[in-house]
Each structure stands twice: as structure tokens, then as C-alpha cells.
Amino acid sequence: xxxxxxxxxxxxxxxxxxxxxxxxxxxxxxxxxxxxxxxxxxxxxxxxxxxxxxxxxxxxxxxxxxxxxxxxxxxxxxxxxxxxxxxxxxxxxxxxxxxxxxxxxxxxxxxxxxxxxxxxxxxxxxxxxxxxxxxxxxxxxxxxxxxxxxxxxxxxxxxxxxxx
Amino acid sequence: xxxxxxxxxxxxxxxxxxxxxxxxxxxxxxxxxxxxxxxxxxxxxxxxxxxxxxxxxxxxxxxxxxxxxxxxxxxxxxxxxxxxxxxxxxxxxxxxxxxxxxxxxxxxxxxxxxxxxxxxxxxxxxxxxxxxxxxxxxxxxxxxxxxxxxxxxxxxxxxxxxxxxxxxxxxxxxxxxxxxxxxxxxxxxxxxxxxxxxxxxxxxxxxxxxxxxxxxxxxxxxxxxxxxxxxxxxxxxxxxxxxxxxxxxxxxxxxxxxxxxxxxxxxxxxxxxxxxxxxxxxxxxxxxxxxxxxxxxxxxxxxxxxxxxxxxxxxxxxxxxxxxxxxxxxxxxxxxxxxxxxxxxxxxxxxxxxxxxxxxxxxxxxxxxxxxxxxxxxxxxxxxxxxxxxxxxxxxxxxxxxxxxxxxxxxxxxxxxxxxxxxxxxxxx
Numbered sequence: 114x115x116x117x118x119x120x121x122x123x124x125x126x127x128x129x130x131x132x133x134x135x136x137x138x139x140x141x142x143x144x145x146x147x148x149x150x151x152x153x154x155x156x157x158x159x160x161x162x163x164x165x166x167x168x169x170x171x172x173x174x175x176x177x178x179x180x181x182x183x184x185x186x187x188x189x190x191x192x193x194x195x196x197x198x199x200x201x202x203x204x205x206x207x208x209x210x211x212x213x214x215x216x217x218x219x220x221x222x223x224x225x226x227x228x229x230x231x232x233x234x235x236x237x238x239x240x241x242x243x244x245x246x247x248x249x250x251x252x253x254x255x256x257x258x259x260x261x262x263x264x265x266x267x268x269x270x271x272x273x274x275x276x277x
Numbered sequence: 278x279x280x281x282x283x284x285x286x287x288x289x290x291x292x293x294x295x296x297x298x299x300x301x302x303x304x305x306x307x308x309x310x311x312x313x314x315x316x317x318x319x320x321x322x323x324x325x326x327x328x329x330x331x332x333x334x335x336x337x338x339x340x341x342x343x344x345x346x347x348x349x350x351x352x353x354x355x356x357x358x359x360x361x362x363x364x365x366x367x368x369x370x371x372x373x374x375x376x377x378x379x380x381x382x383x384x385x386x387x388x389x390x391x392x393x394x395x396x397x398x399x400x401x402x403x404x405x406x407x408x409x410x411x412x413x414x415x416x417x418x419x420x421x422x423x424x425x426x427x428x429x430x431x432x433x434x435x436x437x438x439x440x441x442x443x444x445x446x447x448x449x450x451x452x453x454x455x456x457x458x459x460x461x462x463x464x465x466x467x468x469x470x471x472x473x474x475x476x477x478x479x480x481x482x483x484x485x486x487x488x489x490x491x492x493x494x495x496x497x498x499x500x501x502x503x504x505x506x507x508x509x510x511x512x513x514x515x516x517x518x519x520x521x522x523x524x525x526x527x528x529x530x531x532x533x534x535x536x537x538x539x540x541x542x543x544x545x546x547x548x549x550x551x552x553x554x555x556x557x558x559x560x561x562x563x564x565x566x567x568x569x570x571x572x573x574x575x576x577x578x579x580x581x582x583x584x585x586x587x588x589x590x591x592x593x594x595x596x597x598x599x600x601x602x603x604x605x606x607x608x609x610x611x612x613x614x615x616x617x618x619x620x621x622x623x624x625x626x627x628x629x630x631x632x633x634x635x636x637x638x639x640x641x642x643x644x645x646x647x648x649x650x651x652x653x654x655x656x657x658x659x660x661x662x663x664x665x666x667x668x669x670x671x672x673x674x675x676x677x678x679x680x681x682x683x684x685x686x687x688x689x690x691x692x693x694x695x696x697x698x699x700x701x702x703x704x705x706x
Contacts, residue, residue: 140606162607163600170603231585238592248557251564254588258571261595268602275609 128177129263135173136267143169168192174264184253185260187241 143165172192178185228247235250236242239257242250539556541547565584569575572591578584 143607159604159608163604166603166607167600170599228581228585231582231589234589235585235592238589238596248560248564251561251568254592255564255567255571258568258588258592258595261592261599265595265598265602268599268606272602272605272609275606 128260129267131177132174132263133267133271135176136170137271139169139173140166140271170264170268174260178256178260182253182256183245183249184240184242184257191240 143162147162171188175185175188175192180186232247232250235254236245239250239254242253245253539552541552542555545551545555565581568588569578569584572587575584575587578587
């Protein structure tokens with residue numbers, strides 16, 4: 114499946130490298146911001162910082178994928194619309210609610226498919242999944258899992274480098 | 278093998294195309310019924326353009342890959358990685374290059390495209406738009422109402438579709454059956470041509486589009502077909518139907534169709550709905566197999582619901598890992614040498630090391646202890662619910678990491694204790 118993740122064989126243009134570069138840039142930018150501003154260790158500030166990093170990670174990941182995937186497009190769309198609202202609060206409640214409501218709503222399934230309920234849960238997890246049917250949803254999930262793995266690996270490595 | 282290029286199932290309302298190497302199966306009478314069923318196939322109702330491609334490659338140098346509706350396209354391409362090559366061999370027209378080679382190993386009953394189903398006038402019109410000399414010959418030869426007799430001409434179909442076999446006497450009935458829906462289909466052809474399909478540069482494409490138009494039209498009128506299909510009860514057809522299922526979802530070569538040709542398997546219902554259902558189910562099971570490889574520890578799981586649960590858990594755990602890592606990165610201040618971004622990125626990209634001292638499957642169980650202060654409960658509430666089957670790093674490493682993380686963040690933060698009582702982390706506003 115590797116060819117799917119890299120545009121070309123040039124190592125500089127793999128998804129992983131694009132993500133790494135973008136994410137590092139964003140991280141350093143955030144750190145610079147944090148240093149210049151008052152170093153506040155209030156939970157609120159920490160949470161804001163965490164959100165910024167998380168959004169930077171998601172956006173750089175989605176940008177590394179580009180528009181090739183529905184989930185990356187949906188993620189970019191979501192981040193942009195949230196940014197436009199400029200509502201930090203909304204983001205937080207969105208985060209909180211995301212976890213809470215994941216299994217809250219049981220949608221009645223008319224298909225004979227046995228995995229209908231889980232499919233709805235999966236739709237909430239995968240960005241942009243609400244508008245997909247089962248077949249596309251599974252495909253997007255597979256790609257999303259691959260990219261999440263990359264993201265986790267890179268972020269782990271970065272954290273390792275930063276903390277040494 | 279040109280199988281890869283020559284993907285596509287031709288629809289043959291009346292005709293069967295045995296290759297020279299294949300043991301011919303007498304085409305059942307109910308071929309047209311089956312064909313209609315398969316035609317009505319499977320409109321992939323993805324939000325964007327429903328899009329399947331059958332590779333008509335050899336016919337034309339269709340090399341353009343249009344990007345139709347992003348995801349559906351991509352997912353089809355993905356699906357195309359395991360195409361079912363179905364090829365036809367036109368015995369009659371050997372000289373033409375547009376013939377698709379027929380795999381001798383298969384025992385397909387080829388479906389020849391429905392072109393001949395059209396009335397003579399429309400067919401010759403379409404064929405003429407083609408601009409292929411052979412086609413017109415064929416068209417002329419196929420014009421007769423008796424479809425079977427036209428097939429016996431052996432000139433085979435048009436370039437697009439390839440193989441005709443001389444066998445089908447039985448299909449004559451089908452020709453008649455197919456005639457009435459043809460009228461309506463013909464009307465729809467023009468409508469379909471206006472559908473958002475990328476313009477084909479050559480006539481072949483148009484021919485294909487017409488075909489697909491017909492098929493999609495056919496699909497649009499299931500009720501019209503139903504009486505026809507019922508005329509051709511599955512039982513007869515089942516008995517005669519052989520061969521593997523030929524299904525071609527997409528072709529990377531660039532020729533896209535809006536429908537998929539499917540063949541009913543032996544002993545299976547040939548109802549149009551069940552065919553579509555079966556295709557859909559097989560697509561889904563193929564995707565599930567892919568996912569099974571991605572998600573660790575799912576090799577022994579059989580069952581869609583359990584598998585989906587595992588997938589959901591895994592995605593959730595990955596997302597939580599990302600969140601935790603971003604929290605960590607937000608609090609950890611990089612040292613001075615982070616200006617050397619390039620070195621870092623190279624190092625990170627090329628790092629082949631294992632996880633090292635970094636948190637493994639994050640917080641999993643241990644974090645729930647660390648987070649007793651309540652700070653992170655809002656962000657990682659369901660961590661403890663995740664399964665513990667994902668590999669955990671040694672406890673000591675985790676402890677150190679987490680202690681370090683918290684020390685940095687919460688040294689001088691008396692307010693943290695106030696949040697301990699809260700179930701969720703809600704910063705004061």
C-alpha cells in the first residue's frame with residue numbers, strides 16, 4: 114500500500130515527510146508564540162496550547178494527504194470552518210461532546226446489514242464519514258488508520274527529540 | 278497478460294462469446310433476464326458521481342484519468358487494485374485491435390453489450406458516430422430484429438464490445454424481450470449523455486457511454502424490467518450459468534463507466550437486486566479484509582460486527598494517542614537546538630528506531646492513575662475503556678514520562694486541584 118501514500122518515489126515527497134515538515138513548522142511557530150506571550154501555566158492556557166498543537170497535527174496531516182481523500186478534505190473543511198467561528202469554547206465542547214456522544218445515539222438501522230450500528234459510530238470517528246456509504250466508509254477508514262499511524266509515529270519521535 | 282488492461286464485462290443480451298479455448302456453455306434462454314439484472318447492476322450511490330469503470334482499454338487509447346468526485350473515484354481505484362479481468366475474444370473480428378482477449382482459463386459467459394438490443398436505427402446511428410468501418414458492418418448485420426440471427430453472422434459486435442459467439446440460438450427470445458425496454462432506453466441515452474461524465478475523446482467512449490446510459494436507464498426502471506426478469510426465472514438460468522463472477526469495478530486505465538457488470542454465479546439468484554446486493558457485499562468484505570490487515574490482532578476475527586468493533590476501538594485509540602502526544606508536545610519546551618529543523622525532520626523521517634522511551638500505547642490503563650487530578654479527564658475520558666491488548670510499554674518508562682509531563686505543566690498551578698472534583702476538564706471562562 115505504500116505507493117498510495119507517496120506521490121512519488123522521491124523520499125522528500127512522501128506523506129510522512131510532508132507531514133513531518135508541516136507539523137514541525139507549526140510546532141515551532143506555536144512554541145515561539147508561547148514564549149513571546151506570557152507563559153501561563155493555567156489549565157486554560159495549557160488546554161489552548163494543546164488544542165493548537167492538535168489542530169496543527171490534524172491540519173498538517175490532512176494537508177500532506179491533500180485533496181485525494183474524502184476524510185482529509187472533510188477535516189480541512191472542518192478546521193477552516195471552526196477557525197472562522199473563532200470559537201475556542203465551541204472547540205472544547207466539541208471535543209468533549211465528541212467523546213460523550215459517540216455511542217449515545219442509536220440510529221435505527223433499516224438495512225439488513227449487521228454492522229449498521231457500528232458503521233454509524235465509525236462515521237462519527239472518521240472525518241467526513243457522515244456522507245459516505247459503507248463501502249467508501251471502510252476505504253476511508255483504512256486510509257485514515259494508515260495516516261493516523263504515521264502521525265503517531267512522527268509525533269512520538271518529535272516528542273522524543275524535544276525532550277532529550 | 279492483457280487481462281489487466283482488458284477489464285470489463287460486456288453485456289450480451291443475446292449472445293455468448295466462447296473463446297476458442299473455452300468449453301462453450303449453451304447460453305441459457307434467460308440470458309437477457311440475467312443481463313438486465315446485471316445491467317441494472319449497481320448504481321453506486323455515493324454522494325458524488327457514481328462511478329465504476331470497466332476497462333475498455335484495448336479499444337481505445339483512453340488514457341485519461343478523470344477525477345470524478347474525488348473519494349468515490351479513489352475508492353474505486355483502490356478497488357481496482359484487484360480487478361476481475363474479463364475479456365472477450367471476438368472470433369469474427371480478429372483483425373480489429375479493439376478486441377479484448379479472452380482468458381482461456383475462464384469459463385465466463387460473456388455478456389456482450391447491449392448495443393444490439395437497440396432498434397436498428399439507433400444502433401446504426403451510434404455505430405456511425407463511432408466512425409469505425411467494422412462497426413457499421415456489424416451494425417448492418419445486426420439490424421435484423423431477430424437478434425439471434427444477427428449474432429450468427431459471427432461478425433461479432435462492435436469494436437467496443439467484442440466478442441460474439443455463434444452459439445446462441447436460445448437468445449433469440451431475449452432479443453424480443455429486450456426490445457421494448459430498448460425504446461425507453463434509447464430515449465434516455467441522450468439524457469444520460471448529458472450526465473456529468475467526462476467527455477470522451479473518441480467515439481468509443483461515446484459508445485460506451487451510450488451503453489452505460491442504457492444500462493443506467495435500465496436500472497432506472499426496475500419495474501419495467503421486473504416483468505421481463507420474471508419471464509426468465511432464475512432456475513433455468515442458474516443451471517446454465519457457469520463460470521466465475523466477472524466484475525470489474527474500476528480501471529486505472531481511465532475509461533470509466535457508471536455501472537458494473539456482474540454475472541450471477543451458479544446456483545445463485547439472478548434477481549437484479551440480489552446481484553447488486555452481492556456486488557456490494559463483496560466490495561464491503563474486501564474492504565473489511567484490508568482493514569483486518571491494518572488493525573493489529575484481528576486475524577482471527579470472523580464476523581463483521583466484532584471486526585467493526587475492533588476497528589472502532591483502534592481508531593479511537595489512535596486518535597487518543599494523537600491527542601495525548603499533542604498535549605505532551607504542547608507542554609514540553611524544546612531545547613535550543615530545535616532551530617536545526619532540517620536535521621530534525623530528516624532524523625524523524627528516517628528514524629528506524631522503535632518507540633524507545635516514548636509512550637507506547639498511551640495512557641491506556643496507567644494514565645487513569647496519573648490523571649487523577651482531573652486535569653485531563655476531559656480530554657481523555659475514554660482512555661480507560663480502550664482495550665489493553667495493544668502493547669504497553671514498561672510501566673516505569675511511562676511513569677517517568679508522565680511525571681515529567683506533569684511537572685512541567687503543573688508546577689505552580691494551584692488551580693488544578695480545584696478541577697479535581699470536576700468530571701471533565703472545563704477551563705474557567
